[in-house]
Amino acid sequence: MKKFQPQNFIAQLSVDCVIFGYKDKKLKVLISKIVFGNDFWSLPGGFILKNEGIDDAAKRVLQERTSLTDIFLEQFHVFGNTDRSNNDLFGKMPETNDETFTEKGFSKNDFEWLSNRFVSIGYYALVDIDKVKPKKGELDECVEWVEISELPKLIMDHNLIAQKALLALRQNLDQKLIGFNLLPDTFTMREVQELYEAIYDKPFARNNFQKKILDLGVLERLEKKFTGAANKAPYLYRFLK
Amino acid sequence: MKKFQPQNFIAQLSVDCVIFGYKDKKLKVLISKIVFGNDFWSLPGGFILKNEGIDDAAKRVLQERTSLTDIFLEQFHVFGNTDRSNNDLFGKMPETNDETFTEKGFSKNDFEWLSNRFVSIGYYALVDIDKVKPKKGELDECVEWVEISELPKLIMDHNLIAQKALLALRQNLDQKLIGFNLLPDTFTMREVQELYEAIYDKPFARNNFQKKILDLGVLERLEKKFTGAANKAPYLYRFLK
DNA sequence: TCAAAAGTGTTCGTAGTACACCCATGA
DNA sequence: TCATGGGTGTACTACGAACACTTTTGA
Numbered sequence: 001m002k003k004f005q006p007q008n009f010i011a012q013l014s015v016d017c018v019i020f021g022y023k024d025k026k027l028k029v030l031i032s033k034i035v036f037g038n039d040f041w042s043l044p045g046g047f048i049l050k051n052e053g054i055d056d057a058a059k060r061v062l063q064e065r066t067s068l069t070d071i072f073l074e075q076f077h078v079f080g081n082t083d084r085s086n087n088d089l090f091g092k093m094p095e096t097n098d099e100t101f102t103e104k105g106f107s108k109n110d111f112e113w114l115s116n117r118f119v120s121i122g123y124y125a126l127v128d129i130d131k132v133k134p135k136k137g138e139l140d141e142c143v144e145w146v147e148i149s150e151l152p153k154l155i156m157d158h159n160l161i162a163q164k165a166l167l168a169l170r171q172n173l174d175q176k177l178i179g180f181n182l183l184p185d186t187f188t189m190r191e192v193q194e195l196y197e198a199i200y201d202k203p204f205a206r207n208n209f210q211k212k213i214l215d216l217g218v219l220e221r222l223e224k225k226f227t228g229a230a231n232k233a234p235y236l237y238r239f240l241k
Numbered sequence: 242m243k244k245f246q247p248q249n250f251i252a253q254l255s256v257d258c259v260i261f262g263y264k265d266k267k268l269k270v271l272i273s274k275i276v277f278g279n280d281f282w283s284l285p286g287g288f289i290l291k292n293e294g295i296d297d298a299a300k301r302v303l304q305e306r307t308s309l310t311d312i313f314l315e316q317f318h319v320f321g322n323t324d325r326s327n328n329d330l331f332g333k334m335p336e337t338n339d340e341t342f343t344e345k346g347f348s349k350n351d352f353e354w355l356s357n358r359f360v361s362i363g364y365y366a367l368v369d370i371d372k373v374k375p376k377k378g379e380l381d382e383c384v385e386w387v388e389i390s391e392l393p394k395l396i397m398d399h400n401l402i403a404q405k406a407l408l409a410l411r412q413n414l415d416q417k418l419i420g421f422n423l424l425p426d427t428f429t430m431r432e433v434q435e436l437y438e439a440i441y442d443k444p445f446a447r448n449n450f451q452k453k454i455l456d457l458g459v460l461e462r463l464e465k466k467f468t469g470a471a472n473k474a475p476y477l478y479r480f481l482k
Numbered sequence: 483t484c485a486a487a488a489g490t491g492t493t494c495g496t497a498g499t500a501c502a503c504c505c506a507t508g509a
Numbered sequence: 510t511c512a513t514g515g516g517t518g519t520a521c522t523a524c525g526a527a528c529a530c531t532t533t534t535g536a
Contacts, residue, residue, distance in 0.1 A: 121321070232534055235489090453498080456497095476516090
C-alpha cells in the first residue's frame with residue numbers, strides 16, 4: 001500500500017478543488033471528511049509533487065476523487081493568509097491520540113508537515129454528476145455531494161474558497177460556455193435554464209432565456225423528448241464541440 | 242547590511258509583479274536587470290516569508306522597487322509549470338564564476354535554493370509613474386520602465402506573465418474603474434482616452450468615450466486647463482473616492 | 483375539451499455606435 | 510478669420526426585458 005510521503009511534495013503549498021455537480025435542480029459540491037479527528041469536513045485537496053505542474057496536481061486530486069479524466073478545470077484564486085494552517089487540527093493530535101494516526105500509517109513527521117502554514121491554489125471543476133462515482137482520497141474518511149447552499153462548516157477558509165469558486169463560475173459561465181459540462185450529453189432547454197437558475201440563484205424568463213442560449217450557436221437540436229406528461233414535448237439538445 | 246536569507250522564505254514559491262505605469266501616451270512596465278549574469282531581465286519578484294501573507298509579500302516587493310505604499314495590487318494568475326526554474330541561469334553559475342556571486346554576498350546554498358523549480362503567483366499593480374522613483378531590490382542590478390510592446394526577452398516565462406497581466410488589466414479596467422490609478426491626480430478627458438487607447442491598443446471615438454466615462458459618475462469636473470494651444474481649453478477632472 | 487408546458491413573435495427601453503454640429507482658443 | 514481641438518446633441522442599431530400569443534401533449 002502506498003503511504004503518504006510529504007518529502008515528495010512542495011512544502012507549504014497545496015491545491016484545493018471545488019468540484020461542482022448538478023442534480024435535482026441543485027448545484028452541488030463534493031466535500032470530504034478527513035481521516036483524522038471527528039467530523040472535520042474539507043474541500044478535496046492535495047499537494048504538488050516537486051516535479052509536477054500545478055494543473056496536473058489538481059487533475060490528480062480530481063481523478064483520485066471522481067475517477068474522471070478530461071474534466072473541465074480552472075484555477076481561480078490563491079489563498080495565502082498567514083492563518084491558513086491546520087495547526088489546530090493536526091498539530092495537537094500527536095500528543096492527544098497517538099494510536100489513531102499511527103494505525104492509519106501516518107507518522108509524527110507527517111503531522112508536523114501537515115500542520116504548517118499552507119498557501120493554497122483554488123481550482124474549480126465542472127463534472128457531469130452521473131458519471132462520477134465519488135471515491136475517497138488518501139486523507140479522506142469519505143466523500144459526499146452537498147448542495148452549495150447547505151455546506152456544513154468546513155476547515156480553515158474552505159467555506160470562503162467555495163464561495164469564491166461560485167463567483168468565478170458565475171463570471172465565466174456566459175463568456176466561456178462552460179455550463180454544459182455540468183449537464184448530461186443531451187438535455188432540454190428547461191434543464192439548461194434550471195441549471196442557470198441554480199448557479200445564479202435567480203429566475204430567468206423562459207422565452208428570453210431560450211433565445212439567448214440558442215443565439216450562442218453552440219447547441220444542436222435533436223429529436224423531441226416525450227415525457228408522458230400532458231404537455232408539448234420539448235426538444236433535446238446536444239452541446240457542440 | 243541585510244543579507245539574502247532563503248531559510249526565512251517558503252521554498253519553491255515566489256511572487257512576480259507586473260507594475261504598470263503610464264507616460265508619454267505609452268503603457269509601461271517596470272523590469273529589473275538581475276544582479277547575476279549578463280543582461281538578464283526579469284519582472285520584479287520576491288519570495289514569501291514563512292509568516293507573511295501573499296498579498297503582503299507582493300506589497301513588500303512593490304514597496305522595495307517603488308517606495309510607494311498604498312498601491313493598487315491584485316493577483317491574477319499562478320504560474321506553475323514544471324519547467325519554471327532558474328536552473329539554467331543560476332544553477333551553473335557557482336562552478337563557472339565563483340567570485341562574482343560571493344563578492345556580492347551570496348553563498349552556494351543561496352544559488353541552489355534559487356535554482357529550484359518555483360511556482361509563482363502573478364500580481365499586477367497600477368501606479369502613478371511620476372510618483373515613483375524606481376529603486377533596485379536586493380537581487381536587482383538596476384530597474385527600468387519599458388513600454389509593454391517593447392519588452393526585451395525576459396527570463397523564464399516572464400514575457401508570458403506580462404502578457405497575461407495585460408489581459409487581466411483589460412478585463413478589469415471597465416468593471417472595477419482601476420485605470421485612474423495610472424493617472425495623476427488631475428487629468429483631462431483626452432488623457433483618459435489616450436490611456437485607454439494605450440491599454441487596449443485601439444482607438445476610441447472621442448465623443449462616445451467622453452459620454453461613457455462621465456456616465457460612470459466617478460469624475461469630478463474642475464476648472465479648465467489652458468495649455469496655450471490654439472484651441473478650446475479642456476476641463477480638468479479628478480477621480481472621486 | 484382542457485390544463486400544462488413548449489415554442490415563437492412583438493414591443494419597449496437602454497446602451498453602444500456613428501455621424502454631425504457648434505464653441506473656445508490663440509495665431 | 511482661420512485652423513485646431515473640445516464639448517455636446519441626434520439618429521441608428523443591437524440587445525435584453527417584459528408581454529402576448531400559438532402549439533403540442535395526454536388526461
